Amino acid sequence: MGKASRDKRDIYYRKAKEEGWRARSAFKLLQLDEAFDIFRGVQHVVDLCAAPGSWSQVLSRRLYLPAMQSGRQDAAPKIVAVDLQPMAPIEGVTQLQGDITSDRTAQEVIAHFDGHHADLVVSDGAPDVTGLHDMDEFVQAQLILAAMTIVTHVLRPGGTFIAKVFRGKEISLLYAQLKVFFPEVTVAKPKSSRNSSIEAFVVCQRYTPPPDFQPSHLQRLLQGAAAAQEACMFASPSTRLLVPFVACGDLSGWDADRSYDLPAEGYVTLNPVQPPTAPAYKEALERAKFANSGAKT
Numbered sequence: 001m002g003k004a005s006r007d008k009r010d011i012y013y014r015k016a017k018e019e020g021w022r023a024r025s026a027f028k029l030l031q032l033d034e035a036f037d038i039f040r041g042v043q044h045v046v047d048l049c050a051a052p053g054s055w056s057q058v059l060s061r062r063l064y065l066p067a068m069q070s071g072r073q074d075a076a077p078k079i080v081a082v083d084l085q086p087m088a089p090i091e092g093v094t095q096l097q098g099d100i101t102s103d104r105t106a107q108e109v110i111a112h113f114d115g116h117h118a119d120l121v122v123s124d125g126a127p128d129v130t131g132l133h134d135m136d137e138f139v140q141a142q143l144i145l146a147a148m149t150i151v152t153h154v155l156r157p158g159g160t161f162i163a164k165v166f167r168g169k170e171i172s173l174l175y176a177q178l179k180v181f182f183p184e185v186t187v188a189k190p191k192s193s194r195n196s197s198i199e200a201f202v203v204c205q206r207y208t209p210p211p212d213f214q215p216s217h218l219q220r221l222l223q224g225a226a227a228a229q230e231a232c233m234f235a236s237p238s239t240r241l242l243v244p245f246v247a248c249g250d251l252s253g254w255d256a257d258r259s260y261d262l263p264a265e266g267y268v269t270l271n272p273v274q275p276p277t278a279p280a281y282k283e284a285l286e287r288a289k290f291a292n293s294g295a296k297t
């Protein structure tokens with residue numbers, strides 16, 4: 001699909017370039033904030049699975065830059081972003097390249113906060129989707145549970161965790177697992193997330209680990225919660241755990257599933273704000289270049 005044609009078919013892709021966001025996902029975080037006021041009072045925040053960085057840009061623009069511009073450098077919030085992929089720099093964001101499923105990454109995040117806990121952890125992580133919904137849902141849920149390792153190490157009691165989920169058949173198991181740590185779990189669908197996609201976001205509020213919780217208890221607690229929910233559903237499917245659903249963003253605003261005509265005159269197709277720093281196709285291009293140069297000599 002050409003850039004102009006994508007501009008027409010994907011209004012949030014077009015708007016992202018106009019507003020300087022690296023990805024259209026920025027609007028999802030902004031719309032989650034409109035509904036849940038997630039940035040209020042936040043001083044320490046972790047952005048998991050952050051590349052190419054549009055959520056980190058939102059955090060920088062909403063939290064870090066206002067503090068710097070008002071001369072409150074000392075009070076500027078700390079933002080740590082983690083991804084497997086490298087990411088071009090963003091003002092006020094410390095980047096860690098690592099795997100969120102590894103304990104080492106959790107330790108590195110903690111080290112960056114000098115003993116402080118995070119008020120907010122966000123995760124927009126997604127594995128490479130296969131199109132097989134059950135498989136994609138399972139792998140996505142595993143990524144969220146990996147994020148929970150970091151959450152239970154860094155989040156302060158009362159803090160908020162937001163993560164992308166794929167709403168499939170087994171989603172109640174994940175809700176049951178999150179409910180062990182968060183009394184308030186809501187599933188939210190921002191207007192910028194296509195209705196045709198099973199993607200949504202869990203907004204988990206008021207982090208309350210069980211009494212005497214140690215991070216080493218995490219796997220046992222998560223497995224226990226999933227097994228208990230599975231047993232209930234096996235006995236009676238009507239015991240499926242449900243959580244409140246919130247549609248967020250201006251509901252009369254831009255529709256992610258609709259095509260919008262481009263302005264008839266003077267329309268300029270913008271380039272993406274930040275080309276990928278290490279795209280998967282880079283090696284293939286280099287090999288092809290090498291092969292072509294060999295063929296010419």
Ligand code: SAM
Nearest residue numbers: 025049051052053054055084099100124125126
């Ligand atoms: N929130 C980002 C933004 O606004 O630009 C977009 C995130 S993108 C949809 C998903 C990211 O998850 C990819 O950059 C991928 O590298 C990352 N990811 C997937 N599995 C990961 C893992 N195990 N550890 C760290 N990052 C991971």
